[in-house]
Amino acid sequence: MSAGRATQPKPEIQLVPAKPQHVPELGRICYEAFKNIAESHGFPPDFPSAGIAENVIGMLVARDDFYSVAALVKGRPVGSNFLSLSDPTSGVGPVTVDRSVQGNGIGRALMQDVIDYARRNKIQKVRLLQDSFNMGSLSLYTSLGFAVKDAAALMQAAPGKPDESVRPVLEADLPAIDELSRRIYKTSRRNEVGVAVAGGFSPLLRERHGRVVGYYIPGVFGHGVAETEEDALSMIGESARLLPPEAALFFCPLSQAGLYRNALKAGCRAIKVMTIMAIGPHEPPEGVWMPSVLY
Numbered sequence: 001m002s003a004g005r006a007t008q009p010k011p012e013i014q015l016v017p018a019k020p021q022h023v024p025e026l027g028r029i030c031y032e033a034f035k036n037i038a039e040s041h042g043f044p045p046d047f048p049s050a051g052i053a054e055n056v057i058g059m060l061v062a063r064d065d066f067y068s069v070a071a072l073v074k075g076r077p078v079g080s081n082f083l084s085l086s087d088p089t090s091g092v093g094p095v096t097v098d099r100s101v102q103g104n105g106i107g108r109a110l111m112q113d114v115i116d117y118a119r120r121n122k123i124q125k126v127r128l129l130q131d132s133f134n135m136g137s138l139s140l141y142t143s144l145g146f147a148v149k150d151a152a153a154l155m156q157a158a159p160g161k162p163d164e165s166v167r168p169v170l171e172a173d174l175p176a177i178d179e180l181s182r183r184i185y186k187t188s189r190r191n192e193v194g195v196a197v198a199g200g201f202s203p204l205l206r207e208r209h210g211r212v213v214g215y216y217i218p219g220v221f222g223h224g225v226a227e228t229e230e231d232a233l234s235m236i237g238e239s240a241r242l243l244p245p246e247a248a249l250f251f252c253p254l255s256q257a258g259l260y261r262n263a264l265k266a267g268c269r270a271i272k273v274m275t276i277m278a279i280g281p282h283e284p285p286e287g288v289w290m291p292s293v294l295y
Helices: 020-040 050-062 106-120 135-143 171-185 190-199 229-242 257-265
Strands: 014-017 066-073 076-084 089-091 125-131 147-156 166-168 204-208 211-216 224-226 249-253 269-279 288-290
Touching: 014 106, 020 050, 020 076, 050 066, 066 106, 076 106, 106 125, 106 135, 125 135, 135 269, 166 229, 171 190, 171 211, 171 224, 171 288, 204 229, 211 229, 224 229, 229 257, 229 288, 249 257, 249 269, 249 288
Parallel strands: 089 125
Antiparallel strands: 014 066, 066 076, 076 089, 125 269, 147 249, 147 269, 166 204, 204 211, 211 224, 224 288
8 A cells, every 4th residue: 555645634614704804815815816727728817916806805895785705714814705785686706715725625615605695595596607718616616506508708898989879877877777687687787787886887878769778887897788789889889988998898698699790890809708607597688788797
């Protein structure tokens, strides 16, 4: 019998609510974890710096409409996960684990924790987007009950010509936006759009003949719906004209071949493909839709 390599005991994991004092370390972990997996497959990092990742984690920890959980080992933060709570459908992520302790079941524990929270609070629809090249997370999420529903390309938007039919979303527009979301996306995202308006996240809408026919929040945490591809592309082009490139990003479902094709013709560039996964009831959207990194 050969001696082999000694087996290291798995660390004892403590799951606690993520707190502001955890944010600097959780931001570093988030940046390095995403950077490592992306660069190992030849893709650019999701966050350009640890500081930006820390800002995102800090924002999620501070928000009342997100459930946040941190994993501790010997009192040290080693990972985190989040669940959006603003609307009937909840989105998971970002979930990240310190590279030094990956492979010890921490990611599974963090994912199971948010799933359990959703079940305790009778949240039936839970969704996420997963990097298609990350086979480990695909297997993990599938084993926990998620099912693949679609795929979406993360795209760099290209500036369009000035379009007077596109304007910023106002609070008074929320009822019309909610109607569009329910009709096209098959779920309400009214509160999420309201937070984007109040927080200055540059949501846009398009009007035709005095009627709202689409809305769009730029960026990976943004989303949008529209009645036609032209409506969607007008808002995307206007966002890229007004915003810096790092903010002018959007997801295009690959099941919408026409939108994807026309976005490429307009000069938009595909960065990577992510898999849309869901637990619970899932009614496919009808019309033109653009998910966020949450759902």
